[in-house]
Each structure stands twice: as C-alpha cells, then as structure tokens.
Amino acid sequence: LKLNDRTTIQELHSKGYSNRAIARELxxxxxxxxxxxxxxxxxxYTGNVKRYKAVEGQSTYELHRNKCGRKSLFLRRHKFIDYVSHCFHNQGxxxxxxxxxxxAKGIFQKDQVVSTKTLYNY
Known part of the structure; x- marks a missing residue:
C-alpha cells in the first residue's frame, strides 16, 4: 500500500465503511x-480512543522495509573490517x-572473520 491508499483507508474507515467496501475501493x-x-x-485522547492513522502506517511500513533483506558481512563484522583496514593502511x-x-594470535574467532576473497571484493 502507498500513502494515498492508507489515507483512503483512514477516511473510509472513519466514515464507517466495512473492510470489504474499503477493499473494493482500493x-x-x-x-x-x-x-x-x-x-x-x-x-x-489519553489512550481511551483508538483510531487508524495513515501516517503511522506509512512510517511503520518504512521502518519494517529498512530492516528486511540480507545484511552483508561487511556490516555484521565491522570490528574485523576495521582491524584489517588499520593493519593494511597503517602497517602495510x-x-x-x-x-x-x-x-593465529586469537584476536578474532573463525566466525568473526571474513575470507580474503571477500576482503578483496570490498
């Protein structure tokens, strides 16, 4: 759904339309x-009344959308990448x-390290 669809849902729901009627419209x-x-x-209104808000729906969608998908090893193993960057640039x-x-020195465990092929790709 897009923001204008959510706005339509908000307007029609506040007028008392059923879910089926709103769905037909959209x-x-x-x-x-x-x-x-x-x-x-x-x-x-102090928590006593509940209402659907299109803007809240859109922000929830965008938040969930940002969290979906596979995250790269570069993002998940940033401490090791920082260590390699320091050794590569500063120590040659x-x-x-x-x-x-x-x-070899046990600074990082096997599951905290990315392969050299991955490093070269980065």
Whole structure:
C-alpha cells in the first residue's frame, strides 16, 4: 500500500465503511485492509480512543522495509573490517597477512572473520 491508499483507508474507515467496501475501493484484498487497520491503529485522547492513522502506517511500513533483506558481512563484522583496514593502511600488511595473523594470535574467532576473497571484493 502507498500513502494515498492508507489515507483512503483512514477516511473510509472513519466514515464507517466495512473492510470489504474499503477493499473494493482500493482493489485489494479485505484481509489487507484488516491487517493494516489492526497494525496501525493508535491511541488518541489519553489512550481511551483508538483510531487508524495513515501516517503511522506509512512510517511503520518504512521502518519494517529498512530492516528486511540480507545484511552483508561487511556490516555484521565491522570490528574485523576495521582491524584489517588499520593493519593494511597503517602497517602495510597484505590482506592475507591480516587474516592469518588475526586467526593465529586469537584476536578474532573463525566466525568473526571474513575470507580474503571477500576482503578483496570490498
């Protein structure tokens, strides 16, 4: 759903339209409308009244969308990447030497290290 679809849901729901009627208007499934209303209904007026807010729905969508997908090893193993960057740039080591030294001295465990091929790709 886009923001204008969510705004339509908000307007029609406040007028008392059913989920099926709203879904017909948007040309989508009634369950989509139901999930959207359930997910993004917020409390207003000291928490006693609950209303659907289109802006809240859009911000929730964007937050979930940013968190989805596979994260690269570069992001998950940033401490090791910083260590390799320091050794490579400041001490003049090769990438293979950085990985080998880190593993041999126990500075990083095997599951905290990326391969040299991955380092060369970065």
């Amino acid at each position: 040309n989508c499934s009634p369950s989509t409308v139901g999930y959207e209303l359930k997910r993004d209904t917020v409390s207003v 080591w090769s990438l293979d030497a950085c990985v080998g030294y880190a593993l």
